[in-house]
Amino acid sequence: MSPKPDHIAIIGAGLAGCSLALELEKRGWFPLLVHDDKRQSSSDVAAGLINPIVPKGVRMTWNWEKMFPGWMEYYQHWEAYLGSSFAETLPLHQLHRHLDHEREWNKQASKGVYQDYIRPLSDDLPASSTAQSGHSVLQSGRLNVQAFCKATRQHFKVKGCLVESRFEADPLKESLGLVNGQEVQYLVYCQGIEMMDDPVWNWLPMHPTGGDILRVKLPEGILANRAIWKSKEWLVPIQNSPNEWLMGSNFHKGNRSQSPEAQDAEDLLNRVSDWLGIRPVLLEHKRAVRPTVGSRRPYLGRHPEHEHLYVFNGLGSKGSALVSWLAPVMADFICKGTELPEEVNITRYWSQ
Secondary structure (H helix, E strand, C coil): CCCCCCEEEEECCCHHHHHHHHHHHHCCCEEEEECCCCCCCHHHCCCCEECCEECCCCEECCCHHHCCCCHHHHHHHHHHHHCCCCEEECCEEEEECCHHHHHHHHHHHCCHHHHHCEEECCCCCCCCCCCCEEEEECCCEEECHHHHHHHHHHHHHHCCCEECCCCCCCCCCCCEECCCCCEECEEEECCHHHHHHCCCCCCCCEEEEEEEEEEEECCCCCCCCCCEEECCCEEEECCCCCCEEEEECCCEECCCCCCCCHHHHHHHHHHHHHHHCCCCEEEEEEEEEEEEEHHHCCEEEECCCCCCEEEEECCHHHHHHHHHHHHHHHHHHHHHCCCCCCCCEHHHHCCC
């Protein structure tokens, strides 16, 4: 295939790579999605929580107005396009174990825009819980990241535009031969933590943060099944699996190990048992590593020296919501040269 300006390879088929591939295809480009099926990424185990409220300080998440309430409509569009289902609106029930915590939430819930997003918890608290009270966060939900990525990869595989192997080409060549013989002129890096090891991009501040995700079982009726329950840790219902939940989260800063350790699962189970009042049954334990990026803002943009190289990475724990805003923004930047928001543009690191 002869190289064309609108042929582009996306390295990494996790949440960032898959969403960007769909957006570029929507704009008439021909993305080639490169997925290393031998490597586990953070998207392979991500819980996909979508929450407009940052619990610490009870404040709206950064640039919330760009994502809420439109995130569900965004994913419904791709569900119809891909013939799949992966997004669900769910109330998030934030439990309070201390009076000061409850007061802080009550104070914010009465202010301005917060009145559209926070309500006193109307459902009865779990009978077993040690929590004193709670609030419901509205316009929240979950993206099944694994189902979204699987449907997107299959879509591009059917079209002959999925490469299921590690990317091996020299990124500094103007024309980039890939393993299936196709050539492209542009590359977008969406590789998560692997970018730390790439000399082309390792000038961008990035640190590994490991996290454990547990699949657990609870007694029937202990929690309202169609809600996310949260103290500091959280429980998320698994669709079509009665009484099974995803549970997290903890953080291992600076740790790149993807091997789950029994003690970490034990610690999580103990902490959740403390506020839930009952011990979940452990069914599965996974760990993944995601990049923590400079100033906690994603990396979008074009390389300062190699204009055929782009980056769309570092979406972090808010990625499932951020994608609904930033994937279209990144696609427009690539296709039309539109401006990127200053806070996410990697030009902020060029001088370094």
